[in-house]
Amino acid sequence: MTVIRVLVADDQPVVLRGFTAVLAAQPDMAVVGAAADGAQAVRLAQAERPDVAVLDVRMPGVNGIEAARAVTGLGVRALMITTFDLDAYVYDALLAGASGFLLKDVRAGDLAEAVRIVARGEALLAPTVTRRLIAEFTRRRAAPPLPSLTPRESEVLRLIARGLSNAEIAETLVVSEHTVKTHVARLLAKLGLRDRTQAVIHAYETGLVRIGEADGP
Structure with a gap:
């Protein structure tokens, strides 16, 4: 069994202890660090190289955003925790x-399941709050036009933006899941994007998907 190495960072001691206890109790996880702020989280990530860092967005000093930028630069996947849904x-x-x-x-x-999803290299896009947040804030940003995607790649990107998994996309398009994975890999490479989360953001920013469409059927 592959063990997921996890780092947890939160400036609220109760939350930090609670999240650490939950994840440490998982048979497929090992908590390799618990940090009270972003700076400590970055130091622990450099020393321990966890698979996933669970980071509070709002922390004193080095905040969660700065910590996420630093740890992802080390190859660590970041899962953000926030008190506010917008x-x-x-x-x-x-x-x-x-x-x-x-x-x-x-x-x-x-x-625990969110950590597993992120550790697999997938994006946590299923909750409608995520799609709503992305839609709200990408309205305010500008991005360069999409490079040339094939019609099928554009269709796959739209479905990713709706929060569909590879299996759901395969069912929708009546193709194999392997074919979907190939399309996803190619469009990420063409767009120069890290993962599905950035693909969704890019889809909104470039107008391929418009606000409200992602919550459609």
Whole structure:
């Protein structure tokens, strides 16, 4: 069994202890560090090289956004935690390389599953709050035009922006999941993007997907 190495950072001691206990109790996870602020999180990430860093967005000194930028630069995947479901800082965290975010009132099982999703290299896009946040804040940003995608790649990107998994996209397009993975890999390479989260942001920024479309059927 592959063990996911996890780092947790939060400036609220109760939250830090709670998240650490939940993740340490998972049979497929090992908590390799617990940090009280962003600076400590970065130091621990440099020393321990975890697979996933669970980072509070708002921390004193080095905040979660700066910490996310630093740890993702080390090859560590970042999962952001926030108290607010429409926090402007979260959008900046996604641009900094984070793979998604959760609210602090997340249930223990959902927290653990979110870490597994991010560790697999996927983006945490399923909650409607994520799509709503991305839609809200990408309205205010400009981006260069999309490079030339094939019609099928554009279609796959639209479905990614709706929060569909590879299996769901395959079912929608009536193709194999392997074919979908190939399309996803190619469009990420063409767009120069890290993962599905950045692909969703890019889809909104370039107008390929417009506000409200991602919540459609």
